[in-house]
Amino acid sequence: MSITVRVPAKVNVQLAVGAARPDGFHDLANVFLAVSLYDEVTATPADELRITCSGPDADQVPLDTTNLAARAAAALAARHGISPDVHLHIAKDIPVAGGMAGGSADGAGALLACDALWGTGATRDELLDICAGLGSDVPFSLVGGAALGTGRGERLTPLEVGGTFHWVFAVADGGLSTPAVYGEFDRLTAGTDVPAPAASPALLDALRTGDTTLLAGALVNDLQPAALSLRPSLAATLAAGTGAGALAGLVSGSGPTTAFLVKDEEAARTVADALIASGTCRTARTATSPAPGATQIRT
Numbered sequence: 001m002s003i004t005v006r007v008p009a010k011v012n013v014q015l016a017v018g019a020a021r022p023d024g025f026h027d028l029a030n031v032f033l034a035v036s037l038y039d040e041v042t043a044t045p046a047d048e049l050r051i052t053c054s055g056p057d058a059d060q061v062p063l064d065t066t067n068l069a070a071r072a073a074a075a076l077a078a079r080h081g082i083s084p085d086v087h088l089h090i091a092k093d094i095p096v097a098g099g100m101a102g103g104s105a106d107g108a109g110a111l112l113a114c115d116a117l118w119g120t121g122a123t124r125d126e127l128l129d130i131c132a133g134l135g136s137d138v139p140f141s142l143v144g145g146a147a148l149g150t151g152r153g154e155r156l157t158p159l160e161v162g163g164t165f166h167w168v169f170a171v172a173d174g175g176l177s178t179p180a181v182y183g184e185f186d187r188l189t190a191g192t193d194v195p196a197p198a199a200s201p202a203l204l205d206a207l208r209t210g211d212t213t214l215l216a217g218a219l220v221n222d223l224q225p226a227a228l229s230l231r232p233s234l235a236a237t238l239a240a241g242t243g244a245g246a247l248a249g250l251v252s253g254s255g256p257t258t259a260f261l262v263k264d265e266e267a268a269r270t271v272a273d274a275l276i277a278s279g280t281c282r283t284a285r286t287a288t289s290p291a292p293g294a295t296q297i298r299t
């Protein structure tokens with residue numbers, strides 16, 4: 001028997017970042033939106049914990065115990081006093097190290113798949129607690145939809161979304177390290193008074209009413225200057241997307257993927273084609289949001 005779970009990528013429509021905390025993390029007001037790019041994690045009984053990965057970026061994914069899917073299986077097994085013997089196959093479609101929480105998606109997917117395969121019967125709260133221990137973005141990968149993440153982003157409040165939003169994602173060559181981008185944020189803001197992060201009422205309104213134009217005006221990512229400082233070529237990608245008719249563009253999370261909000265599906269195709277033709281990105285993908293969280297799709 002195998003269990004397959006499908007898990008979405010995310011874009012941060014608001015990422016407000018506070019000053020570094022004593023533990024090295026940053027307090028956030030992190031408005032997550034799940035988008036319709038998915039990884040699939042399949043759990044099959046095996047004699048030992050083993051990870052395989054397929055997809056265009058598979059060679060960039062670690063197959064050892066550092067893989068978030070392996071860590072999720074080990075964490076669930078440890079809580080229930082069983083051995084984490086399972087083969088986890090990741091069919092990867094989410095860009096790797098792109099700021100779209102691909103590794104987090106695999107962690108949440110593995111957790112749900114192993115819980116079903118092993119019959120551990122973990123409660124939702126237990127799953128969320130394990131997710132938070134794996135990484136700040138992992139709880140959101142489990143719940144999907146839209147949510148405000150506070151603390152380091154792991155404490156979630158679900159948000160209402162009143163419509164469908166259309167996106168284009170420009171995938172860059174090579175990744176950016178999340179700690180390096182937060183480190184650059186610290187360097188750029190050193191000596192300044194970093195305000196406490198707060199969710200923007202205008203942005204929450206735009207989500208609630210499903211108004212694309214309002215959302216375009218409210219998109220904000222405090223990590224964008226840091227990502228641009230580490231990868232100056234992203235400015236040309238942002239200009240290419242907005243020049244091609246996107247309503248707004250921003251760096252997705254810690255980057256280097258850039259996200260463009262567009263009016264509808266037709267505009268998404270036009271902007272994606274223009275981004276590819278501009279030569280300022282490796283490829284461009286279209287997607288919609290919100291998307292559901294981790295969901296079992298096959299037994």
Ligand SMILES: C[C@](O)(CO)[C@H](O)COP(=O)(O)OP(=O)(O)OC[C@H]1O[C@@H](n2ccc(N)nc2=O)[C@H](O)[C@@H]1O
Pocket residue numbers: 012015024025026027028030099101104134135136137138151152153178179182253254
């Ligand atoms: C940039 C975002 O993707 C936006 O959603 C997240 O904040 C990053 O979440 P993540 O990849 O799950 O990050 P984690 O695995 O929890 O942490 C990796 C590293 O990122 C930095 N980090 C992460 C989250 C946070 N609130 N403050 C931080 O400073 C820390 O250096 C940390 O050691």
Ligand SMILES: Nc1ncnc2c1ncn2[C@@H]1O[C@H](COP(=O)(O)OP(=O)(O)OP(=O)(O)O)[C@@H](O)[C@H]1O
Pocket residue numbers: 060061062066067068069090095096097098099100101102103104106107137175176178253254255
């Ligand atoms: N299952 C996984 N898939 C991809 N990368 C993984 C996985 N497990 C661990 N990693 C490691 O995590 C690093 C970041 O990968 P990931 O795709 O999660 O980045 P990201 O999308 O930028 O994350 P985030 O948006 O949460 O900051 C990779 O370079 C890789 O070494």
